[in-house]
Amino acid sequence: MIRLIAVLLAWLTLAGLNDVPAVNDAAIMDDGYPRQLSDFAFFFDDHAQEPNARVHAYELNTPLFTDYAVKQRWVYVPPGQRIAYAPDGTFEFPVGSALIKSFGYPADFRDPDSPVRLLETRVMLRRPDGWVALPYVWNADGTEAVLARAGRRMPASFIDADGETREFSYRVPNQNQCKGCHQRDDEIQPIGPSARNLNNGTRLAQWVDWGILGRSPADAPRIAVWDDPATGTLDERARAYLDVNCAHCHRRNGSASNSGLFLTYEEPDSVARGILKRPVAAGRGSGGHDFNIAPGHADRSILVHRMESDDPGVQMPELGRELLHREGIELIRRYIDAMPAANDGQG
Amino acid sequence: MKLLAAATLSLLVTTSAFAAIHNVEAGPDAQERLQTALIEAEPGDTVQIGEGRFELTDGLSLDVDRVTVAGAGADATILDFTNQQGAGEGLYVTSDDVVLRDFAIENTTGDGIKSKDADRITYTGLRVEWTGGPSPDNGAYGIYPVESTHVLVQNSIVRGASDAGIYVGQSDQIVVRHNVVEQNVAGIEIENSYNADVYENAVSQNTGGILVFDLPNLPQMGGHSVRVFRNAIADNNTDNFAPEGNIVAGVPAGTGIMVMANRNVHIFENALTDNGSASVMIVAYRQPFEDENYNPLPRDVVVRDNVQNNAGYAPDFAGGAELAAAMGGRIPPIFWDGNGSGIVVNENTPVLSLGLTRPGQPVTEARPAPADLRSDSVPTEPEAVVLPDSMAFANE
Numbered sequence: 001m002i003r004l005i006a007v008l009l010a011w012l013t014l015a016g017l018n019d020v021p022a023v024n025d026a027a028i029m030d031d032g033y034p035r036q037l038s039d040f041a042f043f044f045d046d047h048a049q050e051p052n053a054r055v056h057a058y059e060l061n062t063p064l065f066t067d068y069a070v071k072q073r074w075v076y077v078p079p080g081q082r083i084a085y086a087p088d089g090t091f092e093f094p095v096g097s098a099l100i101k102s103f104g105y106p107a108d109f110r111d112p113d114s115p116v117r118l119l120e121t122r123v124m125l126r127r128p129d130g131w132v133a134l135p136y137v138w139n140a141d142g143t144e145a146v147l148a149r150a151g152r153r154m155p156a157s158f159i160d161a162d163g164e165t166r167e168f169s170y171r172v173p174n175q176n177q178c179k180g181c182h183q184r185d186d187e188i189q190p191i192g193p194s195a196r197n198l199n200n201g202t203r204l205a206q207w208v209d210w211g212i213l214g215r216s217p218a219d220a221p222r223i224a225v226w227d228d229p230a231t232g233t234l235d236e237r238a239r240a241y242l243d244v245n246c247a248h249c250h251r252r253n254g255s256a257s258n259s260g261l262f263l264t265y266e267e268p269d270s271v272a273r274g275i276l277k278r279p280v281a282a283g284r285g286s287g288g289h290d291f292n293i294a295p296g297h298a299d300r301s302i303l304v305h306r307m308e309s310d311d312p313g314v315q316m317p318e319l320g321r322e323l324l325h326r327e328g329i330e331l332i333r334r335y336i337d338a339m340p341a342a343n344d345g346q347g
Numbered sequence: 348m349k350l351l352a353a354a355t356l357s358l359l360v361t362t363s364a365f366a367a368i369h370n371v372e373a374g375p376d377a378q379e380r381l382q383t384a385l386i387e388a389e390p391g392d393t394v395q396i397g398e399g400r401f402e403l404t405d406g407l408s409l410d411v412d413r414v415t416v417a418g419a420g421a422d423a424t425i426l427d428f429t430n431q432q433g434a435g436e437g438l439y440v441t442s443d444d445v446v447l448r449d450f451a452i453e454n455t456t457g458d459g460i461k462s463k464d465a466d467r468i469t470y471t472g473l474r475v476e477w478t479g480g481p482s483p484d485n486g487a488y489g490i491y492p493v494e495s496t497h498v499l500v501q502n503s504i505v506r507g508a509s510d511a512g513i514y515v516g517q518s519d520q521i522v523v524r525h526n527v528v529e530q531n532v533a534g535i536e537i538e539n540s541y542n543a544d545v546y547e548n549a550v551s552q553n554t555g556g557i558l559v560f561d562l563p564n565l566p567q568m569g570g571h572s573v574r575v576f577r578n579a580i581a582d583n584n585t586d587n588f589a590p591e592g593n594i595v596a597g598v599p600a601g602t603g604i605m606v607m608a609n610r611n612v613h614i615f616e617n618a619l620t621d622n623g624s625a626s627v628m629i630v631a632y633r634q635p636f637e638d639e640n641y642n643p644l645p646r647d648v649v650v651r652d653n654v655q656n657n658a659g660y661a662p663d664f665a666g667g668a669e670l671a672a673a674m675g676g677r678i679p680p681i682f683w684d685g686n687g688s689g690i691v692v693n694e695n696t697p698v699l700s701l702g703l704t705r706p707g708q709p710v711t712e713a714r715p716a717p718a719d720l721r722s723d724s725v726p727t728e729p730e731a732v733v734l735p736d737s738m739a740f741a742n743e
């Protein structure tokens with residue numbers, strides 16, 4: 001009897017799969033900016049939880065910190081197409097692909113069953129002439145998200161893992177700000193889905209199984225999970241964190257190219273990585289310190305000073321962070337304190 | 348009749364299809380309405396901002412080529428960032444052929460207006476101000492174009508920047524003229540840039556008036572070919588209020604013009620008065636650095652035909668007071684650290700050399716003495732910067 005039910009269930013599931021509606025490829029490909037998230041038909045429910053055909057949820061080894069928001073990431077690659085595997089950089093997605101990322105908060109982080117209230121969903125569309133990035137803001141009922149090209153500020157609150165109530169003004173970036181972080185030279189590019197940030201031993205193979213990635217070689221690069229010491233040394237985890245949280249701008253072809261501070265994982269120049277590098281246009285962001293990273297002295301490092309600030313004229317990242325990332329700060333403090341102190345004339 | 352209809356039609360097409368004006372008035376939701384206009388503008392359009400005070404909480408940004416953002420005047424259209432909650436600047440421009448004109452930006456928490464990789468940009472008739480006067484809590488730069496080719500900054504007022512009022516960085520082909528810059532740490536700073544004309548600006552009550560700098564470890568280095576001429580540079584004696592760590596935090600109060608680690612800088616026909624440390628300082632970059640492509644020395648710096656009056660009476664650097672006392676109460680108006688080559692002073696102004704022979708040398712090894720830097724062998728002056736005719740205000 002139990003066996004029969006299992007077979008029945010499997011059949012129902014299969015039949016259901018065949019009925020999963022298709023994504024609206026025209027909304028992805030055509031010029032213009034769909035007014036509502038539902039126009040894309042990425043999901044078959046109103047709350048952007050049940051994906052339509054070829055829309056798959058995925059995670060990253062080390063994600064960008066965004067005010068402790070819970071993020072749901074989805075990838076869509078059109079039927080018959082696959083991403084060509086590449087070991088370096090973000091994957092090149094076929095035209096017609098989309099990346100969807102929703103941001104929200106459970107009422108209480110201590111309660112795993114606490115429902116997540118979505119605030120915004122950001123969509124990246126791979127159109128024939130390049131990527132387009134659009135922010136959609138959810139209504140209070142969580143039944144529809146509407147395009148907000150100019151961005152928005154909205155009140156947010158949650159109870160954190162320590163039971164502390166956090167209330168703040170959540171900022172949805174405007175369309176230009178989307179581009180600011182996603183810019184490589186003058187093109188918009190995704191940030192997260194690279195071989196090394198996806199690869200956790202099984203995830204790339206899963207993408208191949210889904211029919212969206214060409215291959216998953218055994219020697220694919222892999223970066224550490226920033227908060228899991230089993231996945232990398234302190235140095236590796238800190239540099240993964242800086243790569244994901246800073247290097248989208250702080251890279252040689254990014255928005256902060258003029259700073260000369262380059263925090264990409266593979267940057268070979270220690271001064272460019274901030275070590276004994278003096279500030280250029282930091283203004284009061286310097287906090288009175290001489291160096292971005294003063295080896296052995298997190299307290300004297302501009303990097304830490306700017307992570308520990310929530311003043312928009314001082315803080316880093318400049319966008320997408322209203323709250324301090326305490327655990328990230330702790331990681332970077334330990335990383336800097338563990339460096340051998342240099343003879344910088346300050347003892 | 349047909350002809351008239353055709354003419355009317357073509358006129359309609361010309362006005363409606365090619366140059367829309369997006370009017371934005373003060374009032375509720377100014378943030379979203381103004382930002383929406385800046386996003387929806389098409390190339391050739393104007394975003395016309397009305398009179399009044401616009402209360403803004405987040406940085407604005409423009410990423411569309413050939414857009415003019417115009418206000419009703421630097422005292423009439425005020426973008427007020429006193430309650431700014433997000434973004435590193437008030438307005439951020441990342442597109443080409445943009446004109447910013449006739450509005451004010453007040454009290455941003457970071458920089459005032461920044462433009463990056465924005466070629467042929469014009470800043471004209473603007474006011475960028477921190478209204479509480481000099482304070483280390485003010486934003487760093489007022490007007491801040493960086494990594495751009497063809498930059499025009501003119502007829503604008505900048506007050507209160509805790510770094511530089513007008514800062515042009517890592518750019519090429521630059522004109523900065525007819526501005527009023529006061530009560531900033533640096534009035535005007537040209538940094539790691541090529542081919543700049545800085546002229547006919549009124550520069551007063553800053554810590555340092557006009558700085559021409561080059562710094563190591565940056566994508567563009569080797570600053571050169573800068574002309575600083577016919578500026579009025581007076582009473583730049585404000586105590587340095589820059590946060591420590593920044594290069595301008597080391598600029599002595601009372602500096603008129605300072606040239607650091609640059610090549611072919613010509614300073615002429617300026618009126619330099621009442622700058623307590625020096626009218627002109629010519630120095631090497633002093634900090635240790637690891638960058639084999641960087642030259643820390645000043646080279647081919649020409650000072651000529653300036654009108655100089657009353658300087659060097661309050662030198663604001665270590666040993667300055669003792670030096671002044673030893674030299675009869677004041678040091679000579681032109682100050683050279685002794686480093687570099689091709690330093691020429693062809694005017695009747697005394698020069699003090701510290702006699703240093705290498706960058707970063709301890710000042711305790713200085714051997715200060717008057718120097719005669721007259722020469723018949725004058726480095727060739729750079730050609731005047733010519734901005735393209737497509738820039739509306741280029742040839743005013």
